[in-house]
Amino acid sequence: MRIPATYKLCFFLILFIAAVLIACNKYDTGYSNPDDEWRNGGKQTVFDQSSKAFGHPFPSLSETLKRVHEVGDIQFEATFVSAPAPVNPGLGPIFNNVGCASCHIGDGRGKVPGAGETSVLMLFRISRAGNDPHGGPNPVPGYGDQLQNRANIGIQKEGDVSITYHDETFYFDDGAPYNLRFPTYTVTNTYTAFPTDVMLSPRVAAPVFGLGLLEAVSDADILSRADEKDNDGDGISGKPNYVWNFTTNSTTLGRFGWKANQPSLLQQVAAAYNQDIGITNSIFPKESTIGQPQYDGLSDDPELSDSILYSVEFYVKTLAVPGRRNVNEPMVQQGKQLFTSAGCDKCHTPTMRTAVNVTFPDVSNQLIHPYTDMLLHDMGDSLADHRPDFLATGNEWRTAPLWGIGLTQKVNGHNNFLHDGRARSLMEAILWHGGEALNARNKVKAMTSDERNALIKFLESL
Amino acid sequence: MLKLKYLLLWLSIGIVTIFSCTKDDNNGEVDITALNTEILQHTASNVCAASYEDLSAKAGQLLTAVNTLNTTTNDANLNACRDLWKSIRQTWEKSEAWLFGPVDVDKIDPRIDTWPVDFNDLNTVLASSDELNEEYIASLNEDHDALRGFHPIEYLLWGQNGGKTASELTVREKEYLLALAQNLKTLADEVKTSWTGGYANLLATAGTSGNSEYPSRKVAFEIIVDAMAGICDEVANGKIKDPFDAQNPKLEESPFAKNSITDFTNNIIGIMEIYQGNFAEDGKGLEDLVRAYNLSLDNEIKTKHGTAIAALKAITVPFGEAILTKQTQVQTAMDKINDLATTLEEKLKPFVQQYGN
Numbered sequence: 001m002r003i004p005a006t007y008k009l010c011f012f013l014i015l016f017i018a019a020v021l022i023a024c025n026k027y028d029t030g031y032s033n034p035d036d037e038w039r040n041g042g043k044q045t046v047f048d049q050s051s052k053a054f055g056h057p058f059p060s061l062s063e064t065l066k067r068v069h070e071v072g073d074i075q076f077e078a079t080f081v082s083a084p085a086p087v088n089p090g091l092g093p094i095f096n097n098v099g100c101a102s103c104h105i106g107d108g109r110g111k112v113p114g115a116g117e118t119s120v121l122m123l124f125r126i127s128r129a130g131n132d133p134h135g136g137p138n139p140v141p142g143y144g145d146q147l148q149n150r151a152n153i154g155i156q157k158e159g160d161v162s163i164t165y166h167d168e169t170f171y172f173d174d175g176a177p178y179n180l181r182f183p184t185y186t187v188t189n190t191y192t193a194f195p196t197d198v199m200l201s202p203r204v205a206a207p208v209f210g211l212g213l214l215e216a217v218s219d220a221d222i223l224s225r226a227d228e229k230d231n232d233g234d235g236i237s238g239k240p241n242y243v244w245n246f247t248t249n250s251t252t253l254g255r256f257g258w259k260a261n262q263p264s265l266l267q268q269v270a271a272a273y274n275q276d277i278g279i280t281n282s283i284f285p286k287e288s289t290i291g292q293p294q295y296d297g298l299s300d301d302p303e304l305s306d307s308i309l310y311s312v313e314f315y316v317k318t319l320a321v322p323g324r325r326n327v328n329e330p331m332v333q334q335g336k337q338l339f340t341s342a343g344c345d346k347c348h349t350p351t352m353r354t355a356v357n358v359t360f361p362d363v364s365n366q367l368i369h370p371y372t373d374m375l376l377h378d379m380g381d382s383l384a385d386h387r388p389d390f391l392a393t394g395n396e397w398r399t400a401p402l403w404g405i406g407l408t409q410k411v412n413g414h415n416n417f418l419h420d421g422r423a424r425s426l427m428e429a430i431l432w433h434g435g436e437a438l439n440a441r442n443k444v445k446a447m448t449s450d451e452r453n454a455l456i457k458f459l460e461s462l
Numbered sequence: 463m464l465k466l467k468y469l470l471l472w473l474s475i476g477i478v479t480i481f482s483c484t485k486d487d488n489n490g491e492v493d494i495t496a497l498n499t500e501i502l503q504h505t506a507s508n509v510c511a512a513s514y515e516d517l518s519a520k521a522g523q524l525l526t527a528v529n530t531l532n533t534t535t536n537d538a539n540l541n542a543c544r545d546l547w548k549s550i551r552q553t554w555e556k557s558e559a560w561l562f563g564p565v566d567v568d569k570i571d572p573r574i575d576t577w578p579v580d581f582n583d584l585n586t587v588l589a590s591s592d593e594l595n596e597e598y599i600a601s602l603n604e605d606h607d608a609l610r611g612f613h614p615i616e617y618l619l620w621g622q623n624g625g626k627t628a629s630e631l632t633v634r635e636k637e638y639l640l641a642l643a644q645n646l647k648t649l650a651d652e653v654k655t656s657w658t659g660g661y662a663n664l665l666a667t668a669g670t671s672g673n674s675e676y677p678s679r680k681v682a683f684e685i686i687v688d689a690m691a692g693i694c695d696e697v698a699n700g701k702i703k704d705p706f707d708a709q710n711p712k713l714e715e716s717p718f719a720k721n722s723i724t725d726f727t728n729n730i731i732g733i734m735e736i737y738q739g740n741f742a743e744d745g746k747g748l749e750d751l752v753r754a755y756n757l758s759l760d761n762e763i764k765t766k767h768g769t770a771i772a773a774l775k776a777i778t779v780p781f782g783e784a785i786l787t788k789q790t791q792v793q794t795a796m797d798k799i800n801d802l803a804t805t806l807e808e809k810l811k812p813f814v815q816q817y818g819n
Contacts, residue, residue, distance in 0.1 A: 050685050051566065052692070074700055079572075081580035081608050086712040088578060098607065102572070120605075150605045153583040154590070409674075413567045 040403040040462065041210055041321025042354070042366030053322040053407045054107035054209045060362050061318060072315025075308050076100040080277055082152045083300055090303030093155045093287070093294045094148035095278040096123045100312065103205035103276070107319055108411040110205030112421035113163065122204040122421060123147070123276065124161050124185070127387060128197055134244035135251070136261070136390055140198050144288055146275045147187070147200075155294050159190035161200070165422070170431070173446040180431060182382075183422050191293075199387035199394075202420035203258050210403060211256065212317035214370060215265055216354035216363035219253050225349065225373045236346045236436050238375040241398070243390045246270075246283050255374055258419040259389040260398040266313045273312075279304050318362065321370075322404045326461045335458025338451055342443035347399040347436070349373040371402035371462065380434020383418065395435060406460035426459050427452065492754045497746070498679050498818060504745040505686065505736060506665035511657040512742035513557040514565075514650065520550035521643075521650040528643040531628070532636045540628040544619050548721060550646075551612060555725045556741070559693045559732025562685050563665070564656035572607050574649045577715055579617050580608035587638065594637040596644040611649075613716070615642050620718035683818035686748065687811045690733045694770075694803035697729050698796045702781075706792055711782030722781035727774045730799065733806075734767050752810070755817055759809055766802040773798040 039045040046056040057069045079099045080091035088099075097103050103110050103121050110121030124147040127137035132145075139145040143158055151157040165181040172178065185200055228239045241254035245263040254260035262268040267283060274284035280301040289295040326332050339345060348371040357364040376396040386394035397419060405426070409415050415425050423429035433441040444455065524546040531539040554575065557565070565571055583606060592598060599610050608614075618639045620626055631639075661675075668676035676682045701722070705713035716722045734740075739747025752760045773795040777784050784792050 048688075049681070050688055051562065052688060070699055074704060079576050079578065079608055081578055082582040085578065085581055091580070105569075152580075153586040153606065153609075 040369040042368050044320045045323045046320040047323040056320045058318045072311035075312050090279040092152040092278040094151045096276045106411040108207050111414045125201040156191040160188045162186045201385040201387040204421045208316045209319035210321040218355035241391045259392040261389045269313045331454045331457045332461045335454035338455045343440040372399040378435035500746045503666040504739045506662040509741040511662040514654040516553045518650040518654040521647040525643045537628045555728035556732035570653045574611045576607035579613050588634045599641045599645040616718045680818040683814035691806040698799035706785045714782045720780040770798040770802045
């Protein structure tokens with residue numbers, strides 16, 4: 001029998017279409033887009049590995065919103081001066097720094113001061129035993145809950161903190177030595193008697209990019225990873241902090257800060273203006289010096305307009321995440337496997353998805369790789385600040401996001417990590433991990449030097 | 463079955479395809495590695511480092527002039543100081559087109575060019591009984607950048623409204639002015655030494671093994687282009703746009719000397735100087751790489767740059783006034799600078815990513 005040419009053609013056409021369909025078929029189960037791994041911030045990822053890497057707006061912002069971001073950027077960079085003044089008034093009377101970008105240089109991480117330098121890129125939270133009316137830290141009379149170590153000319157600063165370190169040597173399992181430096185903090189030059197029972201918590205300025213995406217992860221998603229009583233018995237708890245929210249006047253989930261003690265970016269920004277720079281605003285309208293002799297007595301509060309406050313909140317909300325480098329290098333791939341096999345990923349959660357958000361589509365439904373679960377974990381006695389902050393105990397810290405961490409040297413010119421910058425390299429930061437992370441830390445200690453290098457290469461690729 | 467004539471046809475199509483897809487890697491006789499190395503060497507030493515040497519030399523001249531003003535306080539000596547301030551400011555503003563490296567990382571920029579001036583603190587300082595000398599300025603540490611650098615000097619030389627006469631300079635102001643001039647010289651020396659003492663070499667040897675600052679020449683070129691585009695953005699969307707949008711002359715950056723438009727123009731001139739490798743002396747610049755591969759891009763950059771400069775020069779009154787009375791002129795200047803930025807970001811950046819090896 002002879003098959004007509006038309007049928008033959010049809011047959012081949014069908015075969016061809018079927019082949020194309022099979023070739024293009026996407027495996028849904030466990031499938032991940034090969035590009036996805038490069039894009040830590042989902043569609044809000046920017047590929048720039050220069051010193052400006054942390055300072056880009058979300059690529060998807062509309063022209064109008066980009067302008068709001070730029071307005072916020074300018075304010076973030078602004079230098080404040082003492083009031084009254086025609087431009088940027090309200091600095092002080094006591095403060096930690098003169099503007100946002102003075103600590104968050106390049107939107108990045110603060111450095112600990114070298115010998116003899118004032119601590120300008122880090123600050124100290126202080127409190128005494130007990131709680132404030134909202135369950136937060138109990139402020140120190142005459143000082144509040146933050147030590148302001150700088151002041152306008154002619155005004156007394158609250159005091160200084162001197163930092164000394166001593167090194168101790170430890171050994172990897174293969175016998176290779178490493179040093180860790182142990183900090184000691186001493187409050188000096190206080191303007192008035194400083195109580196002896198004050199708890200002191202050092203905090204370096206944290207990077208500020210990608211925060212809008214972290215804010216866009218739903219409470220439920222974060223809580224789904226919580227395991228406060230360690231019911232699954234893996235040695236890792238994961239505890240949510242609940243903190244006072246000044247905009248809702250209620251207790252809500254804490255998300256930001258080294259101890260997850262800020263519920264929202266707006267409150268984080270407003271608190272920083274008030275406490276770090278001495279700028280009053282609608283959320284924190286009282287000078288940090290109220291009741292202290294440094295109080296300026298000016299009736300100019302709030303010193304910051306809401307439009308500036310909100311534009312700066314929007315600025316940090318819409319800073320893009322730097323894309324990864326060298327993802328496909330064999331060593332980086334090996335490091336990634338080691339990261340997982342050591343169990344680092346149990347707290348440094350590699351992947352999350354932001355909630356659907358119809359009012360702000362730029363952060364909606366994004367697959368992101370922040371490497372944090374945004375929960376508190378006991379990190380052991382060596383790292384503890386022994387100062388509770390809402391539900392966070394003195395041993396607990398929020399898992400720090402690792403995205404962009406490999407660009408710290410490039411953007412900020414140093415490799416100081418952890419809440420007080422004591423670690424001088426990524427490896428030192430790992431080796432400081434204790435408490436719930438002790439198991440993972442010990443696995444790293446047991447690695448060969450090649451494996452340790454691969455692990456660091458992986459972190460540097462983030 | 464294919465007939466011979468079709469075979470011939472397919473063969474010729476194949477050959478043509480293969481040949482047309484072969485990229486001419488040599489592009490004439492350009493040795494791209496040697497050229498790029500030479501460009502980076504010249505840019506590092508004769509543009510960037512040279513600008514900070516110039517800054518340091520001019521800071522020295524200003525210091526001498528302030529000393530003269532303090533011993534013989536008259537309007538002629540005051541004017542000499544003002545001219546030198548404008549001259550050093552010219553160098554600084556040009557160098558903002560290559561604001562990367564030590565000036566950024568070592569925080570020279572905030573110490574030398576913080577704005578605004580803190581009048582209250584300055585008045586407190588002048589009214590105090592503290593001895594005002596360079597040690598005093600240094601002791602301000604980073605706490606009070608708003609009390610040192612270009613703008614407090616500008617404020618003391620010109621006064622709030624720009625009309626100060628020498629006889630109005632108080633003894634305390636002169637003391638503080640001298641201390642500021644000494645501090646400016648120290649800062650200028652610091653950034654100069656950082657460049658000449660090592661950083662210029664890092665840039666010049668980009669891509670050699672062990673150079674972690676510039677692991678490849680491409681990274682170096684990207685940073686240069688980012689800085690060029692960055693200053694456009696800063697001028698058009700910050701320095702000009704902020705006071706313009708707010709319709710507030712108080713937000714102007716150099717209000718006392720009424721030097722803002724000159725500042726902006728020098729910022730943009732700096733872009734062409736680093737592009738052409740022509741600050742202290744003409745030599746190989748990014749221009750030479752672009753001209754080797756893409757003449758029309760070179761032409762576009764120069765045309766848009768020229769248009770942006772012309773638009774700034776076309777502003778006929780001081781900036782603080784122009785944002786109120788000459789809004790079309792100001793808007794045009796912003797537009798033309800943004801045009802230039804677009805070319806740098808969207809064409810020159812991809813170009814160096816392709817050819818900056």
